[in-house]
Amino acid sequence: MIKYLVIGAMVLLALAVVGYDRWRTARTMKRLDDMLTAAINGSFSETAFDESRLSALESRLWRYLTASALSEGNVREQKDQISALISDISHQTKTPVANLQLYAQLLAEQPLTPQGKDCAAAISAQAEKLQTLIEALVKTSRLETGILALHPQPGEISPVVERAAAQYAARAAEKGIALTVGQAEGSAVFDPKWTEEAVCNLLDNAVKYTPSGGAVTVKVKNYELFSAIQVTDTGPGISEEEQAKIFGRFYRAPDAWQAEGVGIGLYLTRQIAEKQGGYVKVESMPERGSTFSLYIPRES
Incomplete structure (x- = not known):
């Protein structure tokens, strides 16, 4: 009888220990969950200062989150400063650049030697390039910092x-490139103004890098979740190694150093796509041309 009582007591003790361990584990998990919830909400702070492992973990988590918040704040402050600097530069250079373009035009109308005419044309081209660079920098900076917000809405693509292709029809014809708009029917949720900007960037690259006698085609391909605006060219193509880099800010491929541009168009296109819940990708092979696809969601 005593034997069974001892065994029963041991079983009860074991159950009590197991129950206590489970209760302590559950309490620990709840406390950790509360800590992480508070961290996500931005209201985390140390609540206990003992020498337990949980308190030590809480202290380390607090230090980590504090450092992360400080780092995030510094990055945000730096972005704001860069945005303000770019805006100031844009404002301060607007008049000088306009004057450069005006005087270059007036100079070109004067009786000049052939060398003088070339110099006037070069001044005008460089002023135009500078203006394009400043405008692209301002757009990118404002998109990154949220100053300019996209407003996606349902609409026809x-x-x-058609508007984007019309802007590049004359340039393509002047270069001897066949610019064709294929199947363009489709609907999606997008910001018309900024999406047109993104398509123009893709067309600008296609016309720029396609040699005379080549072809550029823009069309829409509809999928279940996305509609893709595809720009295909018969240019030199892009190696697989370069494809992972071309969407970086200011990146220029080694073979493209002679072409016009500053390497910000594709970066801006990617920013526009991501701000709308979409993405952009490229399919290309050297000497076989490229297809850039701008994917935008069909539903919000």
Whole structure:
């Protein structure tokens, strides 16, 4: 009888120990969950200062989150400073650049030697390039810092594609490139103004890098979740190694150093795509041309 009582007591003790361990584990998990919830909400602070492992973990988590918040604040402050600097530069250079373009035009109208005419044309081209660079920097900076917000809304894609293609029709014809708009029907949720900007960037690259006698095609391909605006060219193509780099800010491929541009168009296109819940990708092979696809969601 005593034997069974002892065994029963041991079983009860074991159950009590197991129950206590489970209760302590559950309490620890709840406390950790509360800590992480508070961290996500931005209201985390140390609440206990003992020498337990949990308190030590809480202290380390507090230090980590404090350092992360400080780092995030510094990054945000630096972005704001860069944005303000770029805006100031844009404002301060607007008049000088306009004057450069005006005087270059007036100079070109004067009786000049052939060398003088070349110099006037070069001044005008460089002033135009400077203005394009400043405008691209301002747009990118404002998108990154949230000063300019996209407003996606349901709409038809074809008007955006047709307007973008119309802007590059003359440049393509002057270069001897066949610019064609294919199937452009489709609907999606997008910001018309900024999506047109993104398509123009893709067309600008396509016309720029496609040699005379080549072809550029823009069309829309509809999928279940996305609609893709595809710009295909018969240019030199892009190696697989370069494809991972071309969407970086200011990146220029080694073979493209002679072409016009500053390497910000594709970066801006990617920013526009991501701000709308979409993405951009490239399919290309050297000497076989490239296809850039701007994917935008069909539903919000």
